[in-house]
Amino acid sequence: MQPATEPTDDVLVAAAAAGDEAAFEDLFNRHRRQVGRIAGRFFAQREQIEEIIQDTFTKLYFALHTYHGTHEASFKAWLAQISVNTCYDQLRRVRRRSEQALGELSENETKDFSTQLRAARSDIEGALISRDLALKLLTRLSAEDRLVLTLLDVEGFSVAEIAEMTNWSISKVKVRAHRARAHLRRIMRKFL
Amino acid sequence: MFKRNPQNREHPDRAGKLVLRAAVADEQEIEAASESPFLFTRVRARIAERQRENESGGWQSLPLIAWRAIPAMALVASLAGGLMLWTARPANTENAANTPAVGFGMYEDALTDTTDPGVEQTVLSRNNLSHEDVLNIVIERGEVEKKK
Numbered sequence: 001m002q003p004a005t006e007p008t009d010d011v012l013v014a015a016a017a018a019g020d021e022a023a024f025e026d027l028f029n030r031h032r033r034q035v036g037r038i039a040g041r042f043f044a045q046r047e048q049i050e051e052i053i054q055d056t057f058t059k060l061y062f063a064l065h066t067y068h069g070t071h072e073a074s075f076k077a078w079l080a081q082i083s084v085n086t087c088y089d090q091l092r093r094v095r096r097r098s099e100q101a102l103g104e105l106s107e108n109e110t111k112d113f114s115t116q117l118r119a120a121r122s123d124i125e126g127a128l129i130s131r132d133l134a135l136k137l138l139t140r141l142s143a144e145d146r147l148v149l150t151l152l153d154v155e156g157f158s159v160a161e162i163a164e165m166t167n168w169s170i171s172k173v174k175v176r177a178h179r180a181r182a183h184l185r186r187i188m189r190k191f192l
Numbered sequence: 193m194f195k196r197n198p199q200n201r202e203h204p205d206r207a208g209k210l211v212l213r214a215a216v217a218d219e220q221e222i223e224a225a226s227e228s229p230f231l232f233t234r235v236r237a238r239i240a241e242r243q244r245e246n247e248s249g250g251w252q253s254l255p256l257i258a259w260r261a262i263p264a265m266a267l268v269a270s271l272a273g274g275l276m277l278w279t280a281r282p283a284n285t286e287n288a289a290n291t292p293a294v295g296f297g298m299y300e301d302a303l304t305d306t307t308d309p310g311v312e313q314t315v316l317s318r319n320n321l322s323h324e325d326v327l328n329i330v331i332e333r334g335e336v337e338k339k340k
Contacts, residue, residue, distance in 0.1 A: 036226035040217035049225035057235045129214035188204035
């Protein structure tokens with residue numbers, strides 16, 4: 001809850017859209033952690049998260065005049081939408097660059113990963129999966145699959161919320177989630 | 193028979209979720225990235241760069257403009273093609289059987305192919321002459337030459 005003296009997001013957006021640099025900086029300082037958290041669901045490296053924050057706020061700046069918020073939560077939802085789309089664009093770029101190179105696991109990595117997954121079978125709560133291996137494995141998913149599964153299973157968003165964030169239809173989200181799950185299942189079966 | 197056992201899915205699905213959650217950045221990294229010094233300065237620099245690009249709108253925007261123009265150009269070309277075919281079609285289908293359509297592809301073919309009687313047909317139809325008119329012209333010319 002913001003103190004009463006502080007301007008609301010909507011007031012800051014209006015001021016920033018009118019050219020007030022300080023208002024835009026206030027918006028940035030107020031919400032950069034939110035964008036960082038969203039970026040952190042898709043990217044693990046600090047530089048990548050910083051890149052998403054920069055890109056998101058740049059897009060936000062040029063879209064300020066299109067914002068017509070009516071309540072406090074709508075700015076956060078709008079910003080989340082821009083952040084998710086920026087992450088999606090970046091996932092697609094990364095995947096294009098590393099189509100063949102990253103998805104392959106060495107023999108040792110495959111063995112380690114299988115051991116970690118078998119251990120997770122008996123102790124799902126205390127399971128420790130190597131982040132590097134997980135990231136490497138997830139490059140086998142398309143950007144769309146990765147996006148929808150992360151939003152569903154990591155962020156815990158509903159199908160309707162994902163549809164709103166991505167501008168996809170609800171049925172597209174459902175179909176994509178179904179296919180993405182099937183794809184990830186096929187990948188996992190190779191290690192189980 | 194073809195129904196899949198849901199238990200066969202359960203473990204791979206749980207493993208998949210574990211992998212997705214393992215790929216997430218930890219809070220310290222997120223915090224460090226969000227609090228990174230000069231982050232806002234870099235955002236400002238990026239905005240300024242993009243503004244410069246938008247203002248100059250130089251040659252870099254040309255491929256984009258061309259790309260956007262392709263569908264419109266294709267539409268115009270197809271309309272022009274359709275219009276050309278429509279205007280060039282034979283006006284009367286009964287006459288079309290006997291005489292080639294003026295201005296249509298047949299006309300050009302007829303003029304260039306001298307062995308084809310189409311040449312004769314084309315000349316006659318273009319000048320609105322019947323065979324009798326042609327005969328009269330030939331006779332008149334013969335008489336004029338005799339007088340000379």
